[in-house]
Amino acid sequence: MIAHPAQLFGGGRFGRRLPRPGAGKVPVTVVTGFLGAGKTTLIRAALKHPYAANSVVIVNEFGEIGIDDVLIRTSTEEVLLIGNGCMCCAARHDLQRILRNLYAERETGAIPPFARVIVETSGLADPGPILQIFHADRTLADHYTLGGLVTVIDGVLASRAEAADAVWIEQVVQADSLILTKSDILGAEDAAVLTSRLAAINPQAPVIESEAARTDPALFLQQPVLPLQKADRDSHHGHEADYQSFVLRFEQPFDWALFTRAMDALVASRGEDILRVKGFVDVAGTAGPVVVNYVRHLASLPEELNAWPDADRATRLVFITRKLGRAKVAALFAGLLGLDD
Amino acid sequence: MTISVLPGDQGSTLNFKLLANHQLGGFGGVGEGVSVQIAKDGRRILWLAHESAPKNFTGLDVTDPKNPKVVVQTALPHSYLRSNSLEVTGDVMAVAYQAQKPGMTGTGLELWDISVPESPKSIAFMSTDGAASRGVHQLWFCDGEFVHMASGAPDFVPHNVLDDQCYRIIDVRNPAKPVEAGRWWLPGTRVGDTAPQPKRHPAGSDSGFRAHNTNVYPQRPDRCYLGYLDAGMFIMDIADKSNPKVISRWDNSPPYAGFTHTALPLFDRGLLIVTDESVLDDGADYPKLVWVLDARDETNPVPIATFPPPDYAKFAKRGGRMGAHNLHENTPVKTSWFSDQVIVGTFFNAGLRAYDISNPYQPKEIAHFIPPAPTGAPTGSIQINDVHIDERGIVYAVDRHAGGVYILEMDF
Numbered sequence: 001m002i003a004h005p006a007q008l009f010g011g012g013r014f015g016r017r018l019p020r021p022g023a024g025k026v027p028v029t030v031v032t033g034f035l036g037a038g039k040t041t042l043i044r045a046a047l048k049h050p051y052a053a054n055s056v057v058i059v060n061e062f063g064e065i066g067i068d069d070v071l072i073r074t075s076t077e078e079v080l081l082i083g084n085g086c087m088c089c090a091a092r093h094d095l096q097r098i099l100r101n102l103y104a105e106r107e108t109g110a111i112p113p114f115a116r117v118i119v120e121t122s123g124l125a126d127p128g129p130i131l132q133i134f135h136a137d138r139t140l141a142d143h144y145t146l147g148g149l150v151t152v153i154d155g156v157l158a159s160r161a162e163a164a165d166a167v168w169i170e171q172v173v174q175a176d177s178l179i180l181t182k183s184d185i186l187g188a189e190d191a192a193v194l195t196s197r198l199a200a201i202n203p204q205a206p207v208i209e210s211e212a213a214r215t216d217p218a219l220f221l222q223q224p225v226l227p228l229q230k231a232d233r234d235s236h237h238g239h240e241a242d243y244q245s246f247v248l249r250f251e252q253p254f255d256w257a258l259f260t261r262a263m264d265a266l267v268a269s270r271g272e273d274i275l276r277v278k279g280f281v282d283v284a285g286t287a288g289p290v291v292v293n294y295v296r297h298l299a300s301l302p303e304e305l306n307a308w309p310d311a312d313r314a315t316r317l318v319f320i321t322r323k324l325g326r327a328k329v330a331a332l333f334a335g336l337l338g339l340d341d
Numbered sequence: 342m343t344i345s346v347l348p349g350d351q352g353s354t355l356n357f358k359l360l361a362n363h364q365l366g367g368f369g370g371v372g373e374g375v376s377v378q379i380a381k382d383g384r385r386i387l388w389l390a391h392e393s394a395p396k397n398f399t400g401l402d403v404t405d406p407k408n409p410k411v412v413v414q415t416a417l418p419h420s421y422l423r424s425n426s427l428e429v430t431g432d433v434m435a436v437a438y439q440a441q442k443p444g445m446t447g448t449g450l451e452l453w454d455i456s457v458p459e460s461p462k463s464i465a466f467m468s469t470d471g472a473a474s475r476g477v478h479q480l481w482f483c484d485g486e487f488v489h490m491a492s493g494a495p496d497f498v499p500h501n502v503l504d505d506q507c508y509r510i511i512d513v514r515n516p517a518k519p520v521e522a523g524r525w526w527l528p529g530t531r532v533g534d535t536a537p538q539p540k541r542h543p544a545g546s547d548s549g550f551r552a553h554n555t556n557v558y559p560q561r562p563d564r565c566y567l568g569y570l571d572a573g574m575f576i577m578d579i580a581d582k583s584n585p586k587v588i589s590r591w592d593n594s595p596p597y598a599g600f601t602h603t604a605l606p607l608f609d610r611g612l613l614i615v616t617d618e619s620v621l622d623d624g625a626d627y628p629k630l631v632w633v634l635d636a637r638d639e640t641n642p643v644p645i646a647t648f649p650p651p652d653y654a655k656f657a658k659r660g661g662r663m664g665a666h667n668l669h670e671n672t673p674v675k676t677s678w679f680s681d682q683v684i685v686g687t688f689f690n691a692g693l694r695a696y697d698i699s700n701p702y703q704p705k706e707i708a709h710f711i712p713p714a715p716t717g718a719p720t721g722s723i724q725i726n727d728v729h730i731d732e733r734g735i736v737y738a739v740d741r742h743a744g745g746v747y748i749l750e751m752d753f
Binding site: 002003005007008009010011015016017018019023024025026107108109112113115142 | 355610655656683695697701707752
């Protein structure tokens with residue numbers, strides 16, 4: 001008897017099992033942060049380091065006169081410029097186009113090989129829409145993976161702000177790592193206060209001194225390990241009170257259909273307030289964890305890893321939300337799964 | 342854009358990490374024999390068959406893959422011989438010897454005791470000399486009992502000199518006395534056959550109707566997956582080794598340019614991965630492809646995809662060959678990596694390439710390693726020829742002319 005065609009696919013339901021999230025794809029590190037925070041300085045320092053060899057840098061110049069990136073590229077400048085406009089709106093499509101073209105040109109030898117892309121956003125960008133392109137654009141997602149969202153924090157300005165701007169908080173709360181600049185001007189005491197405030201807003205992201213990041217770019221260019229499992233945030237004020245970062249743990253393996261049903265219900269009702277969800281899911285019948293990533297209402301394709309990174313096999317999901325607390329999300333899962341929260 | 346590779350050096354690496362390159366003491370031309378032994382003292386020895394004289398084979402200590410060391414390098418008795426292919430099972434190594442022209446002597450199969458890697462000792466030599474024989478081009482030796490090989494024979498006389506190497510099965514259960522257990526050839530190629538002679542491929546791409554890779558796996562010890570150059574690929578029933586029988590044949594040429602080389606079965610998935618070897622310089626036989634076949638019905642393998650080939654404009658005029666050749670074949674020995682999700686292959690000047698075939702209808706390149714042209718490369722380019730991956734996931738890719746072995750880690 002001839003086997004069913006499903007046999008041809010082999011493996012698990014999530015395709016090839018990977019040694020790490022995003023394996024086999026080009027990592028794209030998105031560097032965000034307000035104007036003057038030190039993004040360009042950080043990236044230029046990284047480019048001088050061997051770790052960042054074979055990198056392409058794409059810069060979103062907001063408010064500048066539109067410059068044809070093709071002209072810039074053929075003049076062998078180090079960076080590609082995206083035309084006028086903030087990357088979170090019109091220029092997002094430019095970023096998609098440039099990433100597609102870069103891949104095609106690398107394959108055909110039109111440009112030298114590159115192994116990493118660094119995107120420097122305009123200071124005003126909400127990073128959410130940029131992160132969504134790795135979920136919404138399947139062609140891009142086939143070749144690229146989000147290598148991490150890095151937010152550069154101007155220590156002096158941040159420490160002075162009484163009530164922080166909502167975009168600033170969204171840049172901080174969604175980040176995979178935070179780079180603190182100008183802490184030498186700030187002084188040790190104020191720097192410590194700011195660091196603990198950043199950790200309170202985003203307990204999952206390491207806070208890295210810019211000097212250390214310049215010396216060792218791997219600190220922020222290396223793919224983040226998910227999830228770090230730090231405590232939920234426990235203090236906030238002003239706009240910060242609207243944002244939550246918390247971890248849900250589930251000890252029992254998930255039926256995948258049930259898990260997706262829970263997430264579908266969540267994003268259908270509160271998608272705009274789910275800034276990010278990332279983590280490992282223990283799916284019944286799989287050898288390693290299934291890595292999931294959501295940005296608002298969009299999910300990336302789940303990836304199954306070869307093995308769990310440690311002995312802890314519990315499902316761990318980091319939720320970064322706006323005006324949506326841990327209790328509500330946990331209750332939704334509990335209701336669907338028949339669990340006690 | 343920051344670029345670490347200078348224009349003109351042709352190098353490019355994606356998702357592989359180079360640990361070491363060893364040029365084998367200036368004899369860096371390696372053929373299609375790459376095999377790993379774990380010696381009794383725990384050392385890991387990489388055995389390499391050279392592409393051409395004067396060297397026969399080299400043993401390289403790769404216990405520390407970042408610091409390989411030559412432990413032995415042997416010489417051929419004649420400058421017209423090449424060893425090209427070898428395989429290790431336990432402490433026994435089988436080596437193939439082929440001559441440049443039919444009638445030359447010294448061809449055959451040799452078994453070596455490599456229990457002391459520094460001092461390989463010949464156990465037996467089985468001659469394949471004959472008026473119409475060039476000897477042994479390729480062999481497969483994984484079960485310690487039988488050698489499956491592409492070989493001429495003293496009594497095998499083809500109509501066409503290009504058809505001299507048939508599929509031969511050699512019983513080496515007594516390694517001191519190898520004896521032929523059976524053979525098969527494409528009907529019509531041998532003088533005396535009743536079948537009509539096969540139609541030759543057009544001039545310029547007539548490479549011959551002869552055996553190349555002869556893969557046999559423990560999952561189906563009664564099957565041989567046989568590449569037969571211009572005749573395509575055969576699945577053979579070898580339950581009776583004295584009388585191999587054809588189960589099916591798949592032949593893509595013409596319109597393609599023949600030289601079917603390797604047929605790699607992925608048993609759990611019902612797939613076959615088949616390569617055609619590029620044998621002409623400057624892209625003259627482009628595209629030489631890697632094919633994915635639906636082999637759920639072994640009597641009727643059906644092509645369902647090809648691997649995306651290296652870009653013609655980028656590689657064709659770099660010098661030497663471009664296109665498919667060898668694969669890591671999931672060699673059924675304990676020192677071999679196994680994967681039916683990722684296929685790693687060699688593409689001459691397009692280097693070493695890895696493909697995700699989790700969707701068999703849409704293979705996707707996920708990594709490549711193309712070193713710059715090695716010093717002394719006659720083609721002016723790298724010519725990655727063969728690859729083996731050990732059970733640790735360490736990759737050994739070899740250059741055909743000068744570069745020796747490149748030792749790599751996979752990062753995908």
